Amino acid sequence: MNKAREFDQSVVADLRALLGDRVSVAAAVREHHGKDESYFPYALPDAVVFPESTEEVRDVVMICRRHRVPMIPFGVGTSLEGHILAVNGGVSIDLSRMNRIVAVHESDLDAVVQAGVTRKQLNEHIKHTGLFFPVDPGADATLGGMAATRASGTNAVRYGTMRENVLSLKVVLADGRVITTSRRPRKSAAGYDLTRLFVGSEGTLGIITEVTVRLYPVQEAMSAAVCAFDTVDGCTNTVIETIQSGVPIARCDIVCEKTIAAINRYKKTDYRVAPTVFFEFHGSSASVVEQAQAVQAIARENGGMDFQWATRPEERTQLWDARHNAYFAVLQTRPGSRAVSTDVCVPISRLAECVRESMEDVKSYVVPVPLLGHIGDGNFHLVFLIDPANADELALAKKLNKRLVERAIRMEGTCTGEHGIGLGKQESLRAELGDDVIGVMRDIKRLFDPDNLMNPGKVVPAP
């Protein structure tokens, strides 16, 4: 907060000359932009701007660059590793007004959107086309933010993450150049893959202002079910065997009995309180029946009870809405708490072992630690609810998370399946990939942002 006092107010004057009243230094606005969904303390920007076009973003970048002021792109602030915190002060560039759907190419199965369009907005917009966009993190995040953090969600097991579903990006570089990283075709061998260099770069290499994404035909049949199990092991083993059998399952997410109880309270549902897998099958009518039969047989052998089906679209939506709200439901179980969400991902052969050891380890935490996750990808989350007033709880949660990350890395896993590095995982990234890789990443950061102004302090340590 000290940085605010040192902040050069002529920056604000320049920004005002460009954007008029779409520049704010109000405390409430700065607070809103100095906090995400994570446990990290507030780190307020000195000003917040609301550009409405790529050109305006470029002009903001030029002003910030001239004044050597940090720039932090902001979508809706739902990231989980402190990505949007203004740790060195500076200007938060709120892209939420860049919410125009630029083009939907129905016959090419793609769409071009401004960075501030949210995933739900896009899906609502294209509903009538019979197409959908599959990547679905818990929150209704912006597509720019999702690209920047390489987000995924419940559909990734079948449709991939943002890595696979971004075809091209428009990016404002630190020196004000605006580039389009690729053309729209499905595939290309045209030079270095700049698209994927920016996907997951968390605003540290440039500011994404436009995203071209893949769309998919809504399948003839989509059918969802929940299945309760005796044990978490039963859940994980069912999913592992399903993946290995080649059933093209669209979604398979786990929630533990604590999570399902929280969902029941939060969403007024009445799912059986037991370790549970949420399934979804996409395909032709016959193929969906086949897939479901195959998975039911696997589940039965692993202690699964009857499938509880949701076949009508509104039932399906309700079911996955319940799953998407699991994080928020869990937060409600300890009013006033904040969450330290873990996010490891391991090769699927190690999943059962990793989940089992981790659940055992977190029993020492002060309150029960719920489990949820996209286990078809080997990705799961344990959520530590902390009392923000109690530093010991945060310290304990961080210690247990560190052990979890070490365990995942020991099992050839990664410290983050989908939440990203941000502020919170930089040492884990080093443990995972080694000093030389961190060195290469820092070199790339320095190349794109020699003055360390693009979301400084995130992903890799400052040069």
Add this chain to the structure above:
Amino acid sequence: MNKAREFDQSVVADLRALLGDRVSVAAAVREHHGKDESYFPYALPDAVVFPESTEEVRDVVMICRRHRVPMIPFGVGTSLEGHILAVNGGVSIDLSRMNRIVAVHESDLDAVVQAGVTRKQLNEHIKHTGLFFPVDPGADATLGGMAATRASGTNAVRYGTMRENVLSLKVVLADGRVITTSRRPRKSAAGYDLTRLFVGSEGTLGIITEVTVRLYPVQEAMSAAVCAFDTVDGCTNTVIETIQSGVPIARCDIVCEKTIAAINRYKKTDYRVAPTVFFEFHGSSASVVEQAQAVQAIARENGGMDFQWATRPEERTQLWDARHNAYFAVLQTRPGSRAVSTDVCVPISRLAECVRESMEDVKSYVVPVPLLGHIGDGNFHLVFLIDPANADELALAKKLNKRLVERAIRMEGTCTGEHGIGLGKQESLRAELGDDVIGVMRDIKRLFDPDNLMNPGKVVPAP
């Protein structure tokens, strides 16, 4: 060839001290490594080395670096844009002896292989597991080469290209550091996507020595068919409608009547001489039948004749073997010729138009120009057969190819779907993505290879 005379023979002495007789300066060996499948003239390396481990590659890199000598990684020499030509002389690093399959993780559906393992070798090795690796360029290329060129093939429409199927790479950097770009899990949000930065970098940023790839379960049913059409338009429209309908087709490749005639002669097959689509369907028995019925209905409406089925594994293999050999079959139609293969890829809505205009345009070439391609991705090839002794033919082929690339770019397409940039497409890359993107790519090249020793002269102009 002049460069050979200037070559510092002490490099060879140093290489011999390291590798003994696995260093060659024999003319025949250098010639073999100074020519790929393209129309480019020979550009011989001064020496060829045959390392057997990542450590040996690193030591070779350190020697070349000390002597400031170019290094060109070499797989089996099947690339099509002059990628492996030693245009500045130097040392060709032949990775074919690094052909060990390091690990097959059956339950994780992945495999770790040395760069010199070929796609057929891997598939043969894992046959008994019920898994397969889908990416299949025409030639039996090495996985290191395929990663380096971002190769794809007939299965890409369903399974993706090397971009989607490489999980991690081991890479020797220009300064001798050896990095592993990622862990093995299916997804990760851990920092910049170095894996995909090296996929498609064509040996210009580092030397890939190990590749971790995704594997897929062989589906319960796999069934292939060919279908002849009245017109090429009938083929393209069938495939466009199939993709748009969401049928999860595994393969759909086009060949024109000239190509099918060449295949018939080369492989002693008796396919009807007409524009033809090769199809393949993967899934459960019921779903394969459904998919085939849906596609047959679409084909019929577009002038398709009866499907000619290949259901037994050996028939399927034979059918796709015929398709894979189309390029070589076409070469045989003009003995002694070499090929200038084009490789554009457009959004699928523009495919029919692009193919139609292009076929019309190439009618002015000296001999008929066959068409083939992976049209499910919007990717097709027109093959100009040139008499190497006749410079006018090469000039005309290049002129027509340039027009084709311009046409594809005008239709929001890319200058290369799968062959890469190499020597031949650098100006096309600039036309496609613009000066600023080329500038960024050159900066990346300079960062990774400040002395311009890693496959110099490829992808982007020298810094």
